[in-house]
Amino acid sequence: MANDRLSQEQQKAVESKEPKLTVVAAAGAGKTRVLVERYLRHVTVDGISPDHLLTITFTRKAAAELRERIVNALRSLGREADAQVAETGPVQTIHSFCERLLRENSVEAGLDAEFEILAESQSARMLQEAIQEALSESLEEFPNAESFISTMAGQRQFNDRRSDYGRLESAIKTVLGTFRDGGVERSRLEQVYGSVESLSTLWRSVVTGLVGEDLGSPIDLSADPLDLEVIKASYKECGKRVPNWLRSKATPETERVAMLWTCGVVQIASIAWQRLEWKMSDQQAFDFSGLEARAVRLLRENPRVRARVRDQYRVVMVDEAQDVNPVQYALLEAIGAEREFMVGDAQQSIYGFRHADVELFRDRTRAGSQKLSRNYRSVPGILAFIDLVFGELWPDTYNPMVSKPMILDLDSDDSSDYAQVELWEYPAVSHPTTARYVSELVREGTRREDIAILVRRAADAASIVEELRKLEIPARVIGGSERFYTRMEIRDLANAMTAAADPYNDFALVSCLRSPVVGLSLDAIVSLAKDRPVIETLVEFVPGIEDDAIRLARFRAWFDPLRTHADRLSAWEVLGQILARSPYMENIARRRSRDQILANVRKLLSLATVETELGPLQFAERIRSIQELRHREGDAPPLGEPPDVVSVMTIHKSKGLEFDTVVIPSTSVALSQRARDIVSDIRHEVVATKYAGAESLMHALLTERQKRKSEQEELRIFYVAMTRAKKRLCVGLYPSGNVDNFSKRLRKIVGDPPHPTLTIRRAGA
Numbered sequence: 192m193a194n195d196r197l198s199q200e201q202q203k204a205v206e207s208k209e210p211k212l213t214v215v216a217a218a219g220a221g222k223t224r225v226l227v228e229r230y231l232r233h234v235t236v237d238g239i240s241p242d243h244l245l246t247i248t249f250t251r252k253a254a255a256e257l258r259e260r261i262v263n264a265l266r267s268l269g270r271e272a273d274a275q276v277a278e279t280g281p282v283q284t285i286h287s288f289c290e291r292l293l294r295e296n297s298v299e300a301g302l303d304a305e306f307e308i309l310a311e312s313q314s315a316r317m318l319q320e321a322i323q324e325a326l327s328e329s330l331e332e333f334p335n336a337e338s339f340i341s342t343m344a345g346q347r348q349f350n351d352r353r354s355d356y357g358r359l360e361s362a363i364k365t366v367l368g369t370f371r372d373g374g375v376e377r378s379r380l381e382q383v384y385g386s387v388e389s390l391s392t393l394w395r396s397v398v399t400g401l402v403g404e405d406l407g408s409p410i411d412l413s414a415d416p417l418d419l420e421v422i423k424a425s426y427k428e429c430g431k432r433v434p435n436w437l438r439s440k441a442t443p444e445t446e447r448v449a450m451l452w453t454c455g456v457v458q459i460a461s462i463a464w465q466r467l468e469w470k471m472s473d474q475q476a477f478d479f480s481g482l483e484a485r486a487v488r489l490l491r492e493n494p495r496v497r498a499r500v501r502d503q504y505r506v507v508m509v510d511e512a513q514d515v516n517p518v519q520y521a522l523l524e525a526i527g528a529e530r531e532f533m534v535g536d537a538q539q540s541i542y543g544f545r546h547a548d549v550e551l552f553r554d555r556t557r558a559g560s561q562k563l564s565r566n567y568r569s570v571p572g573i574l575a576f577i578d579l580v581f582g583e584l585w586p587d588t589y590n591p592m593v594s595k596p597m598i599l600d601l602d603s604d605d606s607s608d609y610a611q612v613e614l615w616e617y618p619a620v621s622h623p624t625t626a627r628y629v630s631e632l633v634r635e636g637t638r639r640e641d642i643a644i645l646v647r648r649a650a651d652a653a654s655i656v657e658e659l660r661k662l663e664i665p666a667r668v669i670g671g672s673e674r675f676y677t678r679m680e681i682r683d684l685a686n687a688m689t690a691a692a693d694p695y696n697d698f699a700l701v702s703c704l705r706s707p708v709v710g711l712s713l714d715a716i717v718s719l720a721k722d723r724p725v726i727e728t729l730v731e732f733v734p735g736i737e738d739d740a741i742r743l744a745r746f747r748a749w750f751d752p753l754r755t756h757a758d759r760l761s762a763w764e765v766l767g768q769i770l771a772r773s774p775y776m777e778n779i780a781r782r783r784s785r786d787q788i789l790a791n792v793r794k795l796l797s798l799a800t801v802e803t804e805l806g807p808l809q810f811a812e813r814i815r816s817i818q819e820l821r822h823r824e825g826d827a828p829p830l831g832e833p834p835d836v837v838s839v840m841t842i843h844k845s846k847g848l849e850f851d852t853v854v855i856p857s858t859s860v861a862l863s864q865r866a867r868d869i870v871s872d873i874r875h876e877v878v879a880t881k882y883a884g885a886e887s888l889m890h891a892l893l894t895e896r897q898k899r900k901s902e903q904e905e906l907r908i909f910y911v912a913m914t915r916a917k918k919r920l921c922v923g924l925y926p927s928g929n930v931d932n933f934s935k936r937l938r939k940i941v942g943d944p945p946h947p948t949l950t951i952r953r954a955g956a
Contacts, residue, residue: 218914219568314478339455366460373873449887490525626658647857762810763799853916
C-alpha cells in the first residue's frame with residue numbers, strides 16, 4: 192500500500208486496531224482515500240476477503256465510485272482475485288444491503304423472494320390511499336380520532352392555503368414520518384396514544400427529563416397536569432433564564448384538549464400505517480422504510496440469520512455516518528460485526544428531512560474518535576474565511592480546518608488572507624442580479640464549466656438558469672429541478688391522452704387543442720368553448736383563421752381514428768401515436784428550451800412503458816395525482832448538452848462534489864421554520880399538536896427545540912456549500928432586516944457594510 196501518501200492523521204485512522212472506530216473527517220479531508228486504504232489494509236494485512244467487508248455508502252453513485260477505486264487499487268497491487276470479488280462484493284447503499292438481506296433470507300422474513308421495490312411516486316400514492324381509507328373508515332373504536340376529525344372540519348388557519356383535508360393529511364404524514372421512519376413499533380403508538388391518561392404520563396415524563404437536562408439536576412413535576420409556574424420557579428432557583436417556551440398560554444383545560452387532539456391524529460395515523468403495511472404485504476412491494484424495518488426485525492428476531500450475517504460480514508465500514516437515521520443505526524447494531532469503521536462529520540449533517548439524527552453520530556464520537564482535520568480541497572484563503580465564519584457561529588463545537596486561525600482585523604488594510612473570497616451585494620432577492628454577477632466572472636476569464644451556483648431551493652435553480660440563458664450563458668440544472676410532473680409538456684401530453692380516451696372531457700380536449708399538440712389560436716379556442724360538448728362542436732366548426740383551419744384538419748386526421756379505440760390501448764401506445772402523428776415534436780423543436788422539453792417527453796414515454804397495464808386515463812390520472820402530492824422527480828438530462836456550461840443545483844445535490852468556483856446566492860432564506868400544527872421528537876417518541884387554539888407546554892417545548900434544530904441544520908447547509916469551493920468562493924449578502932438568515936449572521940462577522948479591505952462585488956460596479 193502507498194501509505195507514504197497519507198498524512199499522519201490519515202495513516203493513524205487506517206492503521207488503528209480499535210474494533211469500533213469513528214473518524215470525524217472535515218470537508219475535503221480525504222475520507223474516501225482513508226476508506227479505500229482501510230479496506231485494502233483489511234484485505235492485505237488482516238487477510239479478510241472482500242466479500243466479508245460490508246461497506247455502506249449514502250448514495251448509489253458514491254458506492255459505484257468507491258467500488259471502482261477499491262477494485263483499481265487491488266489490481267494495482269497485483270491482487271486480481273480479490274479485485275474480482277470486490278467488483279461484485281458488498282459495497283452498496285444501506286437500502287441495497289437491506290434488499291439483498293431480505294431476498295437471501297426471504298423464507299425467514301416471510302417474503303416473496305421476487306418482491307418489488309416501490310418507486311418514490313408509487314410509495315407516495317400507496318400512502319395517500321392508506322390515509323384516505325383511514326379517514327373514511329368507521330372510527331367507533333377510536334372516539335378521540337372521530338372527535339378530532341369532526342372538530343377539524345371547517346377549521347382554517349390564516350395564510351394556510353391547505354384544505355381541511357390537506358391539514359389532516361399533513362398531520363398524519365408527520366406522525367408516520369416520525370414513528371414509522373424512526374423505527375418505532377406501531378403497537379407503541381396504540382399503547383401510549385390510546386388515551387389522554389397514558390399520553391399525559393408520557394408528556395410529563397418527557398418535560399421532566401428535558402427540563403432536568405437543561406437545569407443539570409432532576410426536578411419534580413408529578414402534578415397532573417403540568418404546572419407552568421413550578422417549571423418557571425425551577426429555572427429561577429437555578430439562576431437560569433426562563434426559556435421562551437414557558438411563555439405558553441397553556442392552561443389545564445387547553446393541555447387536556449391538546450392531548451385529546453394529539454391522541455386523535457396519532458390514532459388515525461396508526462390506522463393508515465396498518466393499511467399501508469397491508470397493501471405492501473399484499474402486493475409484495477415495499478418502500479425504503481419498509482425494507483429497513485423488515486431487515487431490522489429479521490436480524491433481531493431470527494438468531495440463525497443473525498449468526499449467518501455476522502459470520503458473513505466480519506467488518507462493517509460506513510461512509511457519511513452523520514446521515515444515518517435511527518433505524519439504520521439499529522440495523523448496524525443488529526448486524527453486530529466484530530469490527531466497525533465509521534467516517535462522518537457532524538458539521539455536514541444536512542439530511543434531517545430524511546430523519547438523519549446527527550446526535551447519534553455525536554454520541555459515538557463522545558465515546559472516542561479520531562480526526563481528519565485538514566482540508567486538502569480549498570485554497571488557504573477560503574479555508575481561513577470558513578474558519579472565521581463558523582468559528583464565530585459555533586464557538587464551542589467548531590473543528591477548524593486551518594491550524595492557526597486568522598482574525599478579521601477591520602482596522603487593517605490587508606485583505607490578502609481572504610483574497611479568494613468575494614461578497615456579492617444584493618439589494619433584494621434577484622435572480623437577474625445573480626446572472627449579471629456570473630456574467631462578470633465569465634468576462635473576467637472564469638470558465639463557465641468551472642462555475643457552480645448552489646441554491647437553497649430547487650425552484651430557484653430553474654429561474655437562475657433562465658436568467659443566465661437570457662445573457663447567452665449556457666447553464667444547466669444538475670440533478671433535476673424536481674418539477675418534472677408539473678412541467679407544461681407533461682401536463683399537455685396528459686391532457687392529450689385523456690382527450691383521446693375520453694373525447695367528451697371538455698377541459699382535456701380544449702387544453703389539447705390549445706397546446707403544441709394542435710396549436711389552435713386563442714380566438715379559435717374561445718369560439719369552440721362556447722358550446723358543449725366541444726367534441727360535437729368540432730364536427731361543423733369552421734375557424735376564422737386559415738392557419739387554424741389547417742391545424743384543425745391535421746388534428747382530425749389522426750385524432751378521429753385514435754379516439755375510437757384509445758380507451759382499449761395502453762398509455763404508452765396512445766402516447767406513442769400522439770408523438771408520432773401530431774405536430775407536437777416539430778412545434779416544440781422551435782422553442783428555445785426544446786432540448787429539455789424533448790428530454791422530458793422521452794422520459795415520460797419511458798415511464799409509460801414501465802407500467803404497460805395502465806391505460807391512458809389511468810396514466811394521466813396518475814400524473815395529476817403525483818402533481819398534487821408534489822412528488823420530487825427531476826427533469827431528464829438533455830442529450831447533446833455542451834460541456835462548457837454553468838452548473839446550477841441545490842446545496843443538498845452538491846454534497847460530496849467540488850468546484851473551482853462556487854456561488855452561493857441564497858443566503859436570505861430564514862434559518863428557522865414557522866410554528867407548525869404538529870411537531871415531533873423521535874428520540875423521545877413524542878408528538879404534540881396545536882389545533883383549535885389548544886395550547887400545551889409540550890407543543891411549545893418541541894416547537895422551540897425544533898426551531899433550534901432547524902436553525903443549526905440550516906447553518907450546516909451553508910457550511911457544506913462553502914466547503915465545495917476549491918479556488919474561489921462567492922457569497923451573497925443582503926440588507927439586514929427582521930428575518931434571521933445566514934446573510935444577517937455573516938454581516939455581523941464581516942461588518943455592515945463589509946469592510947472595504949474585503950472583496951465586494953456590487954450591482955453595476
